[in-house]
Amino acid sequence: MLSINRLNSDERIRVVSALVEGNSIRATSRMTGVARNTVTKVLVDLGVACMQYHDKHIRNVRVRRLQCDEIWAYVGAKARNVSPAKKEIGWGDVWTWVGIDSDTKLVVSYLVGGRGADWAMDFMKDCSERIVGRVQITTDGHKAYLYAVEEAFGMDVDYAQLQEIYGASLETETRYSPATCIGCEMKVVSGNPDPKHVSTSFVERQNLTMRMHVRRFTRLTNAFSKKIDNHAYAVAVHLLYCNFVRIHQTLRVTPAMEAGLCDHAWTMAEFLALLPN
Numbered sequence: 001m002l003s004i005n006r007l008n009s010d011e012r013i014r015v016v017s018a019l020v021e022g023n024s025i026r027a028t029s030r031m032t033g034v035a036r037n038t039v040t041k042v043l044v045d046l047g048v049a050c051m052q053y054h055d056k057h058i059r060n061v062r063v064r065r066l067q068c069d070e071i072w073a074y075v076g077a078k079a080r081n082v083s084p085a086k087k088e089i090g091w092g093d094v095w096t097w098v099g100i101d102s103d104t105k106l107v108v109s110y111l112v113g114g115r116g117a118d119w120a121m122d123f124m125k126d127c128s129e130r131i132v133g134r135v136q137i138t139t140d141g142h143k144a145y146l147y148a149v150e151e152a153f154g155m156d157v158d159y160a161q162l163q164e165i166y167g168a169s170l171e172t173e174t175r176y177s178p179a180t181c182i183g184c185e186m187k188v189v190s191g192n193p194d195p196k197h198v199s200t201s202f203v204e205r206q207n208l209t210m211r212m213h214v215r216r217f218t219r220l221t222n223a224f225s226k227k228i229d230n231h232a233y234a235v236a237v238h239l240l241y242c243n244f245v246r247i248h249q250t251l252r253v254t255p256a257m258e259a260g261l262c263d264h265a266w267t268m269a270e271f272l273a274l275l276p277n
Helices: 009-020 025-032 036-057 084-088 117-130 144-153 201-213 228-244 268-272
Strands: 065-075 092-101 107-113 135-139 157-166 181-190
Touching: 009 025, 009 036, 009 228, 009 268, 025 036, 036 228, 065 117, 065 201, 065 228, 092 117, 092 201, 092 228, 107 117, 107 228, 117 144, 135 144, 144 157, 144 181, 201 228, 228 268
Parallel strands: 065 135, 135 157
Antiparallel strands: 065 092, 092 107, 157 181
């Protein structure tokens, strides 16, 4: 097995390529011949670099329509199975807040943490600091958004919530079957949002992509995160990869290109150049 000090650029590219396509740490180690600890070290180092790059460069973005949502996962064990001692080190349910520009598909902001009002406030303030101009925002019916959007954007926002309505589960459905969505209810919260663009479909699709391409989000497996920090690093790598490297099927360019943040799709070598020497 190879250690990080002995990895050349091609080997690092193979490791990261495997991770961003939905492989676990162990699977990546088997496929590439790189030690598990080394794969983890590459993920951690690149995750830190991706966080720093996103924070510095995804700013002053002109967004007309912002969609926000949260995606659930867990670290160590689900919340109901976590002891107080494990909870102190970050085990339990973890939510990733995502804000996406519905036109360019650029992930403008994200936050890994809890789902309470304080986390909603931090997330929406981060969104407001990265966006210039008046924006229309759509979220789901999570109550924490109400005060957070008002506090972060003030009156300079057109904001609506889209609450999905689910029917009762049928007896024939298993415990893992989702309830059937039977409709949506729109609620205008502030401003004058255009009803034609009140939607969370793009951010929900982005969250589905994250669940498919970050192994830690895959349900009913043992690939879940064991450390909250590593979970956050995996999210950071995935979202910067989606913004700058991965060609969007509909746009035919990367979201960062569509948003005017760069003039070409990054190669994996350019992506890995974020790693410290």
